[in-house]
Amino acid sequence: MVFSKESLSNIPTCYATVSVGTPDHPLDKKLEAIADAGFQGIELGFPDLLSFASKNLGKDVGPQEFELLCNAGLEVKRMCKELGLKIVMLQPFSNFEGWKPQSAERKDAFRRAKGWIQIMEAVGTDMLQVGSTDSSIPTSRDVVTSDLKELADLLAPHNFRLAYENWCWSTHAPEWKDVWEIAQKVDRPNFGLCLDTFQSAGGEWADPTTRSGLLGGDVKKEDLHERFQESLKSLGATISEDKIYILQISDAYKPKEPLDPKPDENGMRPRARWSSCLRPVPFDGGYLPVVDFAKAVLETGFRGWFSTEVFDGGPSGQDQEWTDMPGYTKKAMQAHKRLLREVIE
Template sequence: MALSKDPLSKDSLSDIPTCYATVSVGTPDHPLDKKLEAIAAAGFQGIELGFPDLLSFASKKLGKDVGPQDFDVLCNAGLEVKRRCKELGLKVVMLQPFSNFEGWKQQSEERKDAFKRAKGWIMIMEAVGTDMLQVGSTDSPIPISREVVASDLKELADLLASHNFRLAYENWCWSTHAPDWKDVWEIAKKVDRPNFGLCLDTFQSAGGEWADPTTKSGLVEGNVKREDLQKQFQESLKSLSVTIPAEKIYILQISDAYKPKEPLDPTPDENGMMPRARWSMCLRPVPFDGGYLPVADFAKAVLKTGFRGWFSTEVFDGGPSGQDQEWKDMPGYTKKAMQSHERLLREVAE
């Protein structure tokens, strides 16, 4: 849904649809049924279906482990998820997160696997009843040509288009080739397909351009002064609001970030994960609950494009230490997330 670039009046924000990522409440070990019930009870209208939750749901249903490429089994489980969502009045907005897709060498086993997975995920999308696939920008250790990235994503978009599906491409702030919103927008222009748009994210953009978990201040430092950093970020937001057409933004994911108690090690961990990726996994609360990112500023910039589509809560909240959340009260947490959403709309209204 998109409007002309009008002022951010309360009326213009009143019908923004809300969804909630299933991976953002509990863990994959928690029953998906309970997650869906908590999300619906809080007043959300839709879900982002997390692939780890579908895997867990299918495994529990069969009483044995289901693999990530057991697509027939996952489709059967997906039909059950679709039925349950319909009962609860929830729309399956998007399947996520599809990763490590683009940039592999032609004829490589990795590229063959990427397209095999893509075709399997399309089957799952049909089963669960969603038309949108989220694809995260790859964090490949090898250099990737932007032309190759665009070519691969164009091929995936065409594959999705044959099923009337869309591709929502997201900048991950630790990506080696597309960490910023400007990067994914440049790629989107190269892909140039009507079913290719962006998944923007308050954490991924503010947490990349403005914040840095490896510094004492929690901000990007280096050769930039704090006042200059703020000016640069505001200029980036202004550019976003006048550059990206509203119809090319498919969804806005919302989360904040805790400032780490101690700066994170700037080097990759034993699994090769960069610090911003580690930060993303467990230090992302709902806005206004202990975080420090300029979430409202980024949301306002997106809304100034005229975008009035899905606002999705996608958080990974382990508390300020990253290890505190025990998920004893999932309905209480989703209710808090809805309250956060309502406050965010009040903050951005003009």
């Protein structure tokens, strides 16, 4: 498919609040930087809401103190309205699906879900991002599907949608094909996908534990490229455009030294560690085939939200000091514009 400038000119732009500064930075300054760069919407990061609520009240607010979080959410909604920002999505809702029936973990997951729905009502968003779990659970697709159906049904009376994302270190759904298969089995009108350039290219094409930074290590780059292109061709021909709710954009730095393939002391797998601090905006030192993945998503007919979600600690993962948040969000907007230009070219 050939894309014209006109056909892509109305793609709305979004920026995740967790992708500029840290939760310790004032949320109002983050929002101002995002709006001043020309973004139209935000993904509201739960860590930012938690920090904002704690600072406003002068005490630590817990992640399940939902009444206090909702009150803070009303203020966030007001700030966004003043800046002309739409709250596109609340994120990241994690470790939800697949727990054993009647387990404490499953009960907690649904308790959290009901609380997050209250927060969504307070902030005025209609979309919840759910990441494919990385908990050590049995990988029963039937149990996962059943849980996600139940969550979609909890959201439905509020006219809320569930955007399900493949996390490339997930226990059971690390690739786009996995979450698409799950979406078909869930079969709910308010259940769709959150696709992500990093999560797919970082799982199917790249590997931070190899010297080359590529999947397989000893696989020829040409063969890997061909295999990835086949996956992208399948994506473009398979996924329904109305089932893609949002596309998240980021690149990745190739680690200076291969990451240890074993989980760290906190249980984080190598791709999770890579994701947490080595994800810049495109065209700023990364090496993933971001443009190719964006093209494949556009091949479906999708023209919805393109959202910058990065975790940029610099090439070492520890270099970002966040002395200029407005400068960073402006750089992200330039990367968005360049991405669309390269898609056209």
